[in-house]
Amino acid sequence: MSTIESPPTDVTTGLTAAQVAERVAAGRTNDVPARASRTVGEIVRANVFTRFNAIVGVLFAIILVIGPIQDGLFGFVIIINTGIGIFQELRAKRTLERLAIVGEARPRVRRDGTTAELTPSGVVLDDVIELGPGDKIVVDGIVLAADGLEVDESLLTGESDPVHKQVGDQVLSGSFVAAGGGAQQATKVGREAYAAKLAEEASKFTLVNSELRSGIDKILKIITYLLVPAAALIIWSQFRTVGNDLPEALRGMVAALVPMVPEGLVLLTSIAFAVGVIRLGKRNCLVQELPAIEGLARVDTVCADKTGTLTENGMRLSRVAALGGHAEQDARVALGALGVSDKRPNASLVAIAEACPSPAWTVSATQPFSSARKWSGASFGDRGNWVLGAPDVLLPEGSPDAVEAERIGSEGLRVLLLGSCTGQVDDPAGPGAIDPVALVVLEQKVRPEAAGTLAYFAEQDVDVKVISGDNALSVGAVASSLGLTGAHAPIDARELPETDKELLADEVSGGTVFGRVTPAQKRAMVGALQSRGRTVAMTGDGVNDVLALKDADIGVAMGSGSPATRAVAQIVLLDDSFATLPHVVAEGRRVIGNIERVANLFLTKTVYSVLLAIAIGAIGVPFPFLPRHLTLIGSLTIGIPAFFLALAPNTERARTGFVKRVLRLAAPSGIIAGVGTVVTYLIVRTDPGATEIQQKTAAVLTLYLIATGVLAVVARPFAMWKVALILASLAAFAYALLTPLPFGRDFWQLDAGDTRTMLVGLAVAVVGIVLVEIANLVITRRLARATPEH
Known part of the structure; x- marks a missing residue:
């Protein structure tokens, strides 16, 4: 060096x-690298070299050796899906890195x-x-x-x-x-x-600490443990039933193992998150941590600061009301001196400096504004010592001037007190006695989108609590003008209990608007809400919001706010628009709700695949499917529908307990589908007039129809496009089953020519669909009873 x-x-x-x-x-x-995402090489490796791609790749290689290629279609699906995953993550990477530069x-x-x-x-x-x-x-x-x-x-x-x-x-x-x-x-x-x-580490694009992702990983780990014994059982079973026909035994093994792996579930989760990041990026919303999308989907309480959130940062000096016989002009001169005394003025001082010219007084000492003090000041030698801050902090409680300041503040205006003091403003003992000189009235412009945003949260059953350092009556007046329920009864945070956490939680849970809140209180209020089981999002733009943003489940910072708030927040609204927040919440709900939907489909397939492998292996009959049969069923009832369902609108709030909820539906549905398929296959095998391919076709029909019934349950509530999706699936299956055209029954090796076997398959499928509906009804009612109301 x-x-x-x-x-x-x-x-x-x-x-x-x-x-x-x-x-x-x-x-x-x-030169600290500030990566917003993985490198291109890491993205490719992460999507290609996975445990499940390795398993499926080996099975695909076996089919390539023994043929025919139709039985290896699942391999091409994996290649296409992996390519889509790489493309989507690269696109998300570019979006994140572009936005991160803007927000740094x-x-x-x-x-x-x-x-x-x-x-x-x-x-x-x-x-x-x-x-x-x-x-x-x-x-x-x-x-x-x-x-x-x-x-x-x-x-x-x-x-x-x-x-x-x-x-x-x-x-x-x-x-x-x-x-x-x-x-x-x-x-x-x-x-x-x-x-x-x-x-x-904090700037990486990651999926850590995600209940959704950890739940899926837990499920996949269990499946991995099941694969080895299932493979051994099915291989032994197939050799026992087909004799020394090695290719046929291997095809049976591949057909049994491939559908056990819910490879598309991980892929669709990544795609759904990536698409969410891209959509939010187009709305000038920077997602600094990917789990924030999931976290906002679970939010039931939003704590919003007034300034910069409900109102715009900029202000205008409305009037200067002189007090105690002082002249307004003298007050304006002192305000002009204070306006230029701070090298980094806040919004209030900027508005004052614009309206009051500087008298060019010499500054001898300064005291910058602090959220804890709620006042600032400057000493000007022989010109005196001047303070500017909250009237209810600087004035005696109940004094005529304090009452007048409170009355003006109740109109939704910001009121500051200009006073002269006996001591130097930077004296550790305090500024001394204060002589009120004037009330400084500032106008704040309400954000035009604020009312609509509050209405959205009310419709979505999300509580909004306005937590501000300003006068409580002033904050309440602004919130009331926006139609916020409960804003008519604002609470002065100085009256909140400091030591009794239970009592604080009661007050914060019951209140809506809080004024004169210190930074430490904001943090305590977030903790109090969390102690009552609330999932809290905190919005803010100032230094006084940092501690609360840090402790909240989700911190949301304004792009024009302080760098400190942007550093600790998981989400940054680069255009400062509070109206973006509903889109973020909606995106999170869409992602999480839809992933839960498609997880039901994938895990239903896994359950019936494991059951089929065990049952067929134990009974000792040939496996009822060729690999291409399960590729057809999986594509029409899971793969293609899941892609559309994962990107569909969804407003349901996400809840904890993802794995339990998914398995409650997937387990009984998968068992019904597996048992129904085995019953059909065992019945039609007793028909001496049916060929082996006709017997397998009956099993294919039963499994497809029950799986379609599960799809219909998962797709609810129905919309026209969802009905069209299910009808398209039925039409595609009918084409594959009945037509001799290209990619028809000959390609899929299906034969619906035996009426008796087809009726058996249809009858068992109808019973299975009814049982799936009953199971869904029972589970839905139990979940409804178990869901607590906040």
């Missing part, structure tokens, strides 16, 4: 272009005396980085300048209280600025930085 010249001593200029080039050449860059934190770096926004990877060793409220610290460093700088290190240490930083103190990557501002010098970059490994 080449020698690096000493870092700059002038904080205001930063590195020169030559110094930057020298560090880049030496490899002293912030962009540090402000000083170089050659100017400040520019860079990507995190553009930072080099010794760079001077400006820090402001909400900024994510992307590299380790030391503080070069501090102006009321407070850094929240909760994401690293778990401690929620911000840490005051002075010049020379260390700051760590992964933390963020809670209040104040300053500058840092980068001392550790790239993989040397404290949070580099955590950041790299």
Whole structure:
């Protein structure tokens, strides 16, 4: 590593272009890979080299050797499905990586005396980085300048209280600025930085911690254990029944084993998630963790901040109401001085600065705004000490000025108090006695899409709780104007119990609108809801929302919000539109609900395949199907319908217990289908006038019709396209069974010429379909009784 010249001593200029080039050449860059997804090679390997592709590949190779090729059609289906899986994930990869670039934190770096926004990877060793409220610290460093700088290190240490930083103190990557501002010098970059490994792992495109995926893996593991004994039994059985005809015995084994593997279930799960990511990407929604789609499908409570969620971030100064004999013009002068005293002003100060020109007062001390304090201020030497903040925090309770501020706030306006104080604003003992000077009234614009979004959640039985740091009456007025049920009775969070968690859970569960909520309270309220079995999504855009976003089941950040909120959230709404959230919830429900639907189909096939292998092996008769027969049945009742069902609309809220619910329907349906097929085959084998192929055709008819009955149950509630899908399946089967045309009965080796065997197959199938309907009815009623109402 080449020698690096000493870092700059002038904080205001930063590195020169030559110094930057020298560090880049030496490899002293912030080169942590921030992958949004797997590489192309990893995607191909993950989709091709799977345990189940290996099993099916071996069976396909056996058919290629012994023939005919029609019995190996299942192999081509696997090739096509794998190709689709690779294509869809590559498409999702490109979407995620494009969106991740848009949503990443962009540090402000000083170089050659100017400040520019860079990507995190553009930072080099010794760079001077400006820090402001909400900024994510992307590299380790030391503080070069501090102006009321407070850094929240909760994401690293778990401690929620911000840490005051002075010049020379260390700051760590992964933390963020809670209040104040300053500058840092980068001392550790790239993989040397404290949070580099955590950041790299957190940005991966992954399916971990997904109940859906873990449930499917559990099912597949059980199936794997069943394959070996089933294969041994069926091989022994086939050799015993067909003698030394090795090709026929192997065909029977392949026919028995292939349908046991629900290979399409994993594929369709990946496709459904990938399509969900792409659809949400088109709505400017960045899914940072794939399980977030599944998590939102389970959400029954949304906690929303008012500012930036129900209302737009921008504000306008409505009026300045002077108090206590003070002149409005004097108040506006002081407001103009405060408006330019903060280098990184919040939305309120921006609106004030736009309306009140600066008098060019000299600042002697500042106190940046903090969500915990709920006020900010500045000292101007002989011009006095001035504070600006929440009236109900700075004024005595019940005072005439506090009552007036509350009255104005009840109209849905934001009200701040301008006051002069006796002490310096940065005095640890506090600003001292406050003389009220004026009430500053700000107007907030309600987001036009907010009312429709709240109405959607009400229709979907999702509770919305507005949790804000603003005055409770003001928040309640805004929420009431949007038609939110329960908004007429807002709750002041300062009256909530602090130590009694049960009582807090009661209050939060029963309330709808909460004002004057501190960051710690937001976090506690999320925990209280979770303690009552709620699945909570938290939306927010400010630093004060970070802890709650982190603890919520699903964190949703606004794209224009602070980098800290975007860093901890699973979902980022890049266009800041609250109206996108219903689409995210709907996408999650569509994905999870449909995967559960198709899982019923795949596992029904697995159950009847295992039962057939065991029963036929134990009875000691030839296997009733050729591999092509089961390819035909599987394609028409599972493969093709499942693809359409997996992408269909679905608004049912996802629930826990995926594996149990799926097996409740799949197990009895599979047993009915398997037993019905064996009964048909054993009956028709007693008919001396029927050929072997006619006997197998009767078994094919029974299994197909019962499987179609299961498809009809899973596809409910019916829509025209679902009815058309089932009718198309029946028509395709009739074509394969009855016509001598290409890809007809000769191709599939079916013969429906024996009336008696066909009637037996039809009669058993009708009984089987009735039993499937009865089983579904009983299971549905039990599930309805077992589902708790929240």
